[in-house]
Amino acid sequence: MRDDVEKIISQAAAEVSAASSLAELDEVRVRYLGKKGRITAALRSLGACPPEERPALGKLLNEARESVEAMLTRRRDEVAALERAKALEAERVDVTLPGTRPPVGARHPIRMVYEELEEIFGRMGFEVAEGPEVELDYYNFEALNVPKNHPSRDIQDTFYISDEVVLRTHTTCVDVRVMKGRKPPVRAIIPGKVYRSDASDPSHLPVFHQLDGFAVDEGITFGDLKGTLARFAREFFGADTKVRFRPSYFPFTEPSAEMDVSCVICHGRGCRVCKNTGWLEILGSGLFHPKVLEAVGYDPEKVSGLAFGMGADRIAMLKYGIDDIRLLAENDMRFNRQFLHINPAHIVHASREG
Amino acid sequence: MLVPYEWLKEFVPGLPPADEVARVLTMAGVAVEALTGEGEDAVFDFEITHNRPDLLNVFGLAREAAAVFSLPLRHPELAVPEEGGAAEGMASVEIAAPGLCRRYIARIVTDVKIGPSPGWMQARLASSGVRPINNIVDVTNYVMLEVGQPLHAFDLDLVGGRRIVVRRAAPGESITTIDGEQRRLSEDMLVIADADRPVAVAGVMGGLETEVSERTKAVLLESANFDGVSVWRTSRALRMRTEASSRFSRGLWPENARIGVDRAAALIAAIGAGKIALGMLDAYPGREAPVYVTLRPRRVNHLLGTNIPAEEMKDILMRLGFIIESKDGDAYRVLVPDHRRDVSREEDLVEEIARLHGYDRIEATLPEGAPPEVRLDPARQVASRAGEILRACGLSEVETITFTNFEACRELRLPEDEVERRAVKISNPLSSDYTMMRTTLLTSLLDVLKRNAARREDDVAIYEIARVYLRREREDAPGSARGDSLPGSGSACEDLLPCEPTKIGLAVMGRIAEPSWERGAADAGFFDLKGIVETLLEGLGVRGARFVAASHPSLHPGRTARVVVAGDGDGSDGDIGDIGFLGELHPDVREALGLRKRACVAELDLASILAARDPVPRVKPLARFPAVTRDMAIVVRRDVASAEVRDEIAAAGADLVEDVRLFDVYEGPQVPEGHRSLAFSITYRSPERTLTDEEVEKAHRAISAALTEKLGATVRE
Numbered sequence A: 001m002r003d004d005v006e007k008i009i010s011q012a013a014a015e016v017s018a019a020s021s022l023a024e025l026d027e028v029r030v031r032y033l034g035k036k037g038r039i040t041a042a043l044r045s046l047g048a049c050p051p052e053e054r055p056a057l058g059k060l061l062n063e064a065r066e067s068v069e070a071m072l073t074r075r076r077d078e079v080a081a082l083e084r085a086k087a088l089e090a091e092r093v094d095v096t097l098p099g100t101r102p103p104v105g106a107r108h109p110i111r112m113v114y115e116e117l118e119e120i121f122g123r124m125g126f127e128v129a130e131g132p133e134v135e136l137d138y139y140n141f142e143a144l145n146v147p148k149n150h151p152s153r154d155i156q157d158t159f160y161i162s163d164e165v166v167l168r169t170h171t172t173c174v175d176v177r178v179m180k181g182r183k184p185p186v187r188a189i190i191p192g193k194v195y196r197s198d199a200s201d202p203s204h205l206p207v208f209h210q211l212d213g214f215a216v217d218e219g220i221t222f223g224d225l226k227g228t229l230a231r232f233a234r235e236f237f238g239a240d241t242k243v244r245f246r247p248s249y250f251p252f253t254e255p256s257a258e259m260d261v262s263c264v265i266c267h268g269r270g271c272r273v274c275k276n277t278g279w280l281e282i283l284g285s286g287l288f289h290p291k292v293l294e295a296v297g298y299d300p301e302k303v304s305g306l307a308f309g310m311g312a313d314r315i316a317m318l319k320y321g322i323d324d325i326r327l328l329a330e331n332d333m334r335f336n337r338q339f340l341h342i343n344p345a346h347i348v349h350a351s352r353e354g
Numbered sequence B: 001m002l003v004p005y006e007w008l009k010e011f012v013p014g015l016p017p018a019d020e021v022a023r024v025l026t027m028a029g030v031a032v033e034a035l036t037g038e039g040e041d042a043v044f045d046f047e048i049t050h051n052r053p054d055l056l057n058v059f060g061l062a063r064e065a066a067a068v069f070s071l072p073l074r075h076p077e078l079a080v081p082e083e084g085g086a087a088e089g090m091a092s093v094e095i096a097a098p099g100l101c102r103r104y105i106a107r108i109v110t111d112v113k114i115g116p117s118p119g120w121m122q123a124r125l126a127s128s129g130v131r132p133i134n135n136i137v138d139v140t141n142y143v144m145l146e147v148g149q150p151l152h153a154f155d156l157d158l159v160g161g162r163r164i165v166v167r168r169a170a171p172g173e174s175i176t177t178i179d180g181e182q183r184r185l186s187e188d189m190l191v192i193a194d195a196d197r198p199v200a201v202a203g204v205m206g207g208l209e210t211e212v213s214e215r216t217k218a219v220l221l222e223s224a225n226f227d228g229v230s231v232w233r234t235s236r237a238l239r240m241r242t243e244a245s246s247r248f249s250r251g252l253w254p255e256n257a258r259i260g261v262d263r264a265a266a267l268i269a270a271i272g273a274g275k276i277a278l279g280m281l282d283a284y285p286g287r288e289a290p291v292y293v294t295l296r297p298r299r300v301n302h303l304l305g306t307n308i309p310a311e312e313m314k315d316i317l318m319r320l321g322f323i324i325e326s327k328d329g330d331a332y333r334v335l336v337p338d339h340r341r342d343v344s345r346e347e348d349l350v351e352e353i354a355r356l357h358g359y360d361r362i363e364a365t366l367p368e369g370a371p372p373e374v375r376l377d378p379a380r381q382v383a384s385r386a387g388e389i390l391r392a393c394g395l396s397e398v399e400t401i402t403f404t405n406f407e408a409c410r411e412l413r414l415p416e417d418e419v420e421r422r423a424v425k426i427s428n429p430l431s432s433d434y435t436m437m438r439t440t441l442l443t444s445l446l447d448v449l450k451r452n453a454a455r456r457e458d459d460v461a462i463y464e465i466a467r468v469y470l471r472r473e474r475e476d477a478p479g480s481a482r483g484d485s486l487p488g489s490g491s492a493c494e495d496l497l498p499c500e501p502t503k504i505g506l507a508v509m510g511r512i513a514e515p516s517w518e519r520g521a522a523d524a525g526f527f528d529l530k531g532i533v534e535t536l537l538e539g540l541g542v543r544g545a546r547f548v549a550a551s552h553p554s555l556h557p558g559r560t561a562r563v564v565v566a567g568d569g570d571g572s573d574g575d576i577g578d579i580g581f582l583g584e585l586h587p588d589v590r591e592a593l594g595l596r597k598r599a600c601v602a603e604l605d606l607a608s609i610l611a612a613r614d615p616v617p618r619v620k621p622l623a624r625f626p627a628v629t630r631d632m633a634i635v636v637r638r639d640v641a642s643a644e645v646r647d648e649i650a651a652a653g654a655d656l657v658e659d660v661r662l663f664d665v666y667e668g669p670q671v672p673e674g675h676r677s678l679a680f681s682i683t684y685r686s687p688e689r690t691l692t693d694e695e696v697e698k699a700h701r702a703i704s705a706a707l708t709e710k711l712g713a714t715v716r717e
């Protein structure tokens, strides 16, 4: 009998280690430890043994059962791990397959430019103001020192709604509206659409975008104009951007200046975009003409103001390397969607390295 | 304007090389747009600002260059070798419209020998972009280029009565100009007439009949000063922009007429083209008083933020031809030279001083003191937030042209009378595509879909937050909620302006998400767009928006909704307001636009959203007691709106219903004809205690009874 028990154990051990699935292990368990299993049967047949052998034999069988159970448990863990590994292997994916992206819309480059300009000037205390696009001739021209029926109107080709009403040709008219309702100091920028009756071509659209800005207070100087705009240029185009101011003419500023920035493409070395000058014309500016200050009820002897205006389309074109302004108005999705991957920070960084 | 370097150098012999001249003049405000050629053959292309007509000639530029470089200036030869009879006896000049002609000088040239002009003159004309014609005409053009005075040569023998009358055109008069065109004149136009008829349009172009020709024996040389505004209006009305008209329009000074006529006479004599009669006919009714401007050096420095010494300021002004006449305290009395008609105030002197001192030498500073308080515009903030939400929903931003036309409106089936009534029309449109301002974003957004579809791009999801333009009707007061409050408004003229309400426009055609290899992708439909609108409104703090079946001419009659929102709930009129609409595009419109896939659009009014939203929502306490969720499926007539059922459930469940969620809609064999099955998941919860099964059961039964009674629903068990 003792030999039988050892045989059972060794046979069980062999079967357990041969089992390669949880199902097979279960069969082994039934074969040895089930109701009709060999060890169970042996235990049940103890009664047929001589009484003096029973305790030792019983102990032996119980040990055998425990040992088989232990073997089963150990093997079950092994097999389970193997089976899990197999299952995981079956679930292996090709990690190079494309991810499932939630849909995300792109910004329009003009809006990106405006947002950045609003942030930069906002940090300098400029608030954002707006005004009508369909504007009175008075605000668009007369209050800005461009009289009615005057040759200086030739500078801009204007869309007329009626004798008194035009589509504004610049956002500068809003400067007048804002100042009229406020007392200095005021600092404001005005983003918005403007209109000129120019036929569409790679650099003209009848509807385009400007950003005007002004600061009025006692003691605003031409030096303040230079400093404010140079700071804008460095923050927008990159810290190493240089600026220069050239005398110019606008009816509503005196003195007037145009600001150039060192070419963002070639960094001053000369290229096609800057016509080999190393400089790009970016904006017009100046100190408010006293007639403008008088028109809004300010005393030009006490108050002065710096003012500037720039084309947001041109700035977007320079910043993002767009060579045809019409792309900004066409909304060809192949163009618009590229701005999912373009953000202002990239560009400044790239231009610094270039 | 093209100017040869060597011509400029004739007047300023000490000029540095051309590239240096170009650089320095550009930085002094006389912009050189381009420099071609090398060395002495270089040619500048100047871009002269509108305020400086005195620079539209070689001598004017030389005078400026001499001032900028502090170099001596030579003047053109003006000594006229006169011979023969007196001009007085050979013709007469009369100014009958002195308001429009300040000065008219005529010199008489006899023994004219028409022929080619000398080579050096032809060469300078050619490099300035002017075609040589004959010696007399070339001299007039040469002098215009050199000293900026437009001149005209009449064949004296063809001038009726040898008489020049400067007058307004008579009613019905016309003239054939040198270019061969017959021009009808109106009474506000100034003409040069002889005894019988107009012989030139003053300051614009001469007449064909009195033109100088091979046969010309005597010439009347005109050098005049015409009113710029009058010349400008005439040249616009006649659609003739000439070198002369653009110079007069920008403003010339009467003294220059004398310089011009003498320079021309001197040249005619010098090249042997004729003899100059003694003296001249000079009608000069418009002699101007000298212009004085006060200069306060302290104020100059105050405006510029500089410390430029008064001596430097005086030196700069004197170099530019200003005369410092006297000093009174700290103020100087400065006489403005004739040719600087653009200078009339102290600020003009500030610019002169700044630009010759050098803009680059003015130190860059920042305005002193703390920046003023900034006013934030809630509309802009809401618009910006709306953009973020819509992009997160997969819509891309577009920027469209704000123009449209009647045909585009017709394509969208917009009612013509309304478009006619509300649209802002452009009186001088550039093209038939852009004849008016849009009245809705739909025209613009659908144009984007159309253009993309034409490029076989059928999946487009876009939004734009921008204005539409509506002619003001009586009920829209300026600054009303439908328009915008105009800064600086107040004059009665503001009523002439249209409303410019900002709209949020959405358009979705085909798929929104990229198709996925794993899940594929479906085209968006009405409920996708509605879901986006709901997400948007919730994100902007608009609670309780409702969607009501509606109609819109451009949209599918069964798939259109108005979006309405409860106001502040105070029961006043307009408490429930329209904030916009959404719907699927009408198939007729879709076909007209050539869209292959279905499209849905929405337009919401920003001001209405602003008025409807709860700007600072308060946080609700978290529930402390468990919720019980029970489902309820009902069968109702198809025309009972799900929102109606939902509201009834909420009302019948009293305070115990926390949430009602529709999770299934079914129509088919198991449901009677004309009916549908709706399945709701109802969440019951009390903020005060744990609900018992009995309480929930009672509420659930009450709801079931209410639906049966009020909506004729059958509750399915």
Ligand SMILES: [Zn+2]
Residues within 6 Å of the ligand: A263, A264, A265, A266, A267, A268, A269, A270, A271, A272, A273, A274, A275, A276, A278, A279
């Ligand atoms: Zn460059």
